[in-house]
Amino acid sequence: MEIELVEIRDHLCSHPPFRNLPRHVVNDLVPQIEVSYYQAGTMILEKGQDNHHLFFIRSGAVEILRSSGELYIQMGEGECFGQFSLLRKKKVRYPARAIEDSLLYKIPDAPFQELADTYDRFADFMEEEHSVRLKNALGRSGQASRNPLMISKIHKLIPRKIVTASPDISIQQAAVIMTQNRVSSLVLVPDDPEQDPSPVTGLITDRDLRKRAIVPGLPLSTPVREIMSTNVITLQAEAYAFEAMLTMMRHNLHHLPVLDENRPIGVITVADLVRYESHGSVYLVGDIFRQNDVDGLADMAPKIRQLFIQLVNEDANSHTIGAAVSRMGISISQRLLQLGEKELGPPPVPYCLLALGSMARDEMTLVTDQDNAFVMDDTFDPEAHAPYFKALAQFLSDGLNRCGYPYCTGDIMATHSRWRQPVSVWKTYFSDWIDHPDPEALLHASIFFDLEGIFGETGLAGQLKQLILEKAPKNPRFLACLARNALLRKPPLGFFRKFVLEHDGKHHKTFNLKRRGSAPISDLARVHALACGAVPINTRERLLRVKETSLLAEGVGDDLLDAFELICMVRIRHQARQAESGAVVDNDVIPESLSSFERNHLKDAFQIVSQAQSFLRYRYNVSPAMQTGVRSGQK
Amino acid sequence: MTRFKSPDPPFPVDWPSRFDVLEKQAKDPAIKAFYQAGSVPGDTPLKQVPFLALDLETTGLNPQTDAIISVGFIPMYHDRILCGGARHWVVRPDQNRSDIQTVIHGITHSRMDACPRFDTILPQLLKAMAGHVVVAHYSRIEQEFLCKAVAELTGDDLEFPIVDTMEIESRKHPVFRPNLFQRWMGEKNSPSLRLAHARERYNLPPYRPHHALTDALAAAELFLAQIKDQFTVDTPISALLYPQPLKT
Structure with a gap:
């Protein structure tokens, strides 16, 4: 039969799970459909009634309620409901109500069961809860599958056999071995593993021979041990290529020995990686450190933006993109302080630059203002040393602003004397915030407790981290207040093609995907991580750690990881689209500008965040009357 | 062609007795059968009325000079549309081809040559209409063109109860x-009554226009929404019927 109701057929075919059915199956289904219309506010399925149809929302919006009458989920165009009562052959447990005037396609029980029996993917779709659907979507969409950096194990990239030697050979012998084997680096391994268990004693490169031997005019008989690099950074063979890229970026390396268990099996060079990526991000860090003034650093901003766009286009995951962009920000901060010290002279006492918030978490995107602070050694003498650090902070802050990291609107910058203090003062700040969690303290805790020492005497930052790790888990009141604060930023209640539905029933055309999406998950992860004394700062790593504990129910950690990845990727792609078109980059997403894939799965992700928030309330005994933060902050 | 012209029926029309009269006058067996199936009495509550949403695509607005080029219909009740009964035909107009636009809403002459003539689908159309109240948006087209076509083919009158979603x-x-x-005082034109605009007011989705079955479905959905908005399941059907007496 020629298909007659093309409007209905075409619409079904553009939505899962019908999209994945053979065309003729949908054609045969259409004549069995009934079309009904429900006005806003009217019930579609009552609790306890028999249900004989799968409902497909053609237009409008529907809410599904729990047996208790509490809202379970809201759905819009292209979504289905009613399948659970059909599959279980039971009466309706979760009633459905139209929240907008809605046109529904009703697919009768018999053809529905036949489809579920015949097509596994159809049955799976109908059975899946939101979390499962999101997980499958992340896998099926191939989001992380096309980019060789994401899918190649590092040992597959090793281009040639490893060449090793004893550190006791002469530099001339080293040069001969390298020339004979046509390699640009030589891995030096211990003569006697019994005495020296480290797999790699040192590394020497062509460049080291030139700069450290020939230029100073060392005798050819000099042992290579005297000029080799020690404390060599290595990577395990099972790591992915993008991890090699991030490691090389982090440490500004050009050669990276690869270990299989404890045995060096090869060396990866920048050139090996560059064959797999077009953005040259591995070189970008080196470029940053070669700049000799702020003007030069400011010129790097468009390149970082370009790197971001290319990583997105090459299907890198959010973890890699966040880490790469953060690494650029950190490198620029580091280089600025090097330049600052050159201008102002060496620091009078040891100090450390703290990265805070998204930079510390390795989660920067293109929209990030600067958050930083100085921790000085306790030998700091305000009278004598304050002017130096004040000037250095100003140099850093102005420089960052020039480089595309605008001044922090909340004044969380080392230019503020409060955030430029010796480590003992910082310790009293941190203790005080934990002991007296008033709104301001909680706001500060949520910014400063995501900290990383990125320049100078990083041991000072380590002391502060240690204090948090020891004090926070033992302080239930602080955790409860922090948990309460983490509930202030909620994902949207409903999410439709043309608008977002807010908790107060208002419709909004845009919403902030950072404030309403990724930040609530980072907030959740922080509370759980502080509760269990987890060391990582990065949200993904925190969730991986928390997952191991009993803080989260089985599977919840994985669901949150999936939700976080999806929300971050939608946000990152949104920014990449804006950056590519030359628009001002922000986090304000218009639902209609998203693909239906993104919209549908964002909804699933928000659902997971909402459930995790409800659980947080319960887990940390959050009471509504509890003293809380007035605002959740822009951080 | 000479034919008996029945006087205009009084209004409101008592459709069951009107059908009795028309049945007796009809000569064509298919038309006779259509009237024999009867019509719902005016006091029938909406919830018991079977409807048929119908749309004709024509070459123009004048039944004397223009021709039917496609027919689509879909049966429905007050609360649901039954996709299984939907039918759609592109029909070959009888007129001199040069009088008609070469391409009408995407239907080309070469494609049209493969299509049935209206007379071959008329029996199926009448069968679907039998016992149903017709639903159409701007029903003058459906009424006038059908009457004209039936008169030309059979010499009989075709009259039937109709609900016009535009009139509602x-x-x-x-x-x-x-x-x-x-x-100047800020008053505005009343809102558009066109099908697409009316549908928008009920949050119904936009459809591609100029496909007879899609338009029939569009009118059917609009009617579902209008019933929920302005009537109850117990409203007598007479309150909805197109108030003008039929004219051929």
């Missing part, structure tokens, strides 16, 4: 064109 919409939004002063 105009009850809610009476046509109002403010004069200059009223405009």
Whole structure:
């Protein structure tokens, strides 16, 4: 039969799970459909009634309620409901109500069961809860599958056999071995593993021979041990290529020995990686450190933006993109302080630059203002040393602003004397915030407790981290207040093609995907991580750690990881689209500008965040009357 | 062609007795059968009335010079549309081809040559209409073109009860064109009664126009929404029927 109701057929075919059915199956289904219309506010399925149809929302919006009458989920165009009562052959447990005037396609029980029996993917779709659907979507969409950096194990990239030697050979012998084997680096391994268990004693490169031997005019008989690099950074063979890229970026390396268990099996060079990526991000860090003034650093901003766009286009995951962009920000901060010290002279006492918030978490995107602070050694003498650090902070802050990291609107910058203090003062700040969690303290805790020492005497930052790790888990009141604060930023209640539905029933055309999406998950992860004394700062790593504990129910950690990845990727792609078109980059997403894939799965992700928030309330005994933060902050 | 012209029926029409009269006058067996199936009495509550949403695509608005080029219909009740009964035909017009636009809404002459003539689908159309109240948006087209076609083919009259979704919409939004002063006072034109615009007001989705079955479905959905909005399941059908007496 020629298909007659093309409007209905075409619409079904553009939505899962019908999209994945053979065309003729949908054609045969259409004549069995009934079309009904429900006005806003009217019930579609009552609790306890028999249900004989799968409902497909053609237009409008529907809410599904729990047996208790509490809202379970809201759905819009292209979504289905009613399948659970059909599959279980039971009466309706979760009633459905139209929240907008809605046109529904009703697919009768018999053809529905036949489809579920015949097509596994159809049955799976109908059975899946939101979390499962999101997980499958992340896998099926191939989001992380096309980019060789994401899918190649590092040992597959090793281009040639490893060449090793004893550190006791002469530099001339080293040069001969390298020339004979046509390699640009030589891995030096211990003569006697019994005495020296480290797999790699040192590394020497062509460049080291030139700069450290020939230029100073060392005798050819000099042992290579005297000029080799020690404390060599290595990577395990099972790591992915993008991890090699991030490691090389982090440490500004050009050669990276690869270990299989404890045995060096090869060396990866920048050139090996560059064959797999077009953005040259591995070189970008080196470029940053070669700049000799702020003007030069400011010129790097468009390149970082370009790197971001290319990583997105090459299907890198959010973890890699966040880490790469953060690494650029950190490198620029580091280089600025090097330049600052050159201008102002060496620091009078040891100090450390703290990265805070998204930079510390390795989660920067293109929209990030600067958050930083100085921790000085306790030998700091305000009278004598304050002017130096004040000037250095100003140099850093102005420089960052020039480089595309605008001044922090909340004044969380080392230019503020409060955030430029010796480590003992910082310790009293941190203790005080934990002991007296008033709104301001909680706001500060949520910014400063995501900290990383990125320049100078990083041991000072380590002391502060240690204090948090020891004090926070033992302080239930602080955790409860922090948990309460983490509930202030909620994902949207409903999410439709043309608008977002807010908790107060208002419709909004845009919403902030950072404030309403990724930040609530980072907030959740922080509370759980502080509760269990987890060391990582990065949200993904925190969730991986928390997952191991009993803080989260089985599977919840994985669901949150999936939700976080999806929300971050939608946000990152949104920014990449804006950056590519030359628009001002922000986090304000218009639902209609998203693909239906993104919209549908964002909804699933928000659902997971909402459930995790409800659980947080319960887990940390959050009471509504509890003293809380007035605002959740822009951080 | 000479044919008996029945006098205009009084209004409101008592459709069951009108059908009795027409049945006796009809000569063509298919038309006779259509009237024999009867019509719902005017006091029948909406919830018991079977409807048929119908749309004709034509080459123009004048039944004397223009031709039917496609027919689509879909059966429904007050609360649901039954996709299984939907039918759609592109029909070959009888007129001199040169009088007709070469391409009508995407249907080309070469494609049209493969299509049935209206007379071959008329029996199926009448069968579907039998016992049903017709639903159409701007029903004058459906009434006039069908009457004309049936008269030409059989010499019989075709009359049937009809609900016009545009007329029902105009009850809610009476046509109002403010004069200059009223405009200055901020008065606005009454909202458009066109199918797409009326549907938008009920949050119904936009459809591609000019496909007879899609338009029939569009009118059917609009009618579902209008029933929920302005009537109850117990409203007598007479309150909805197109109030003008039929004219051929």
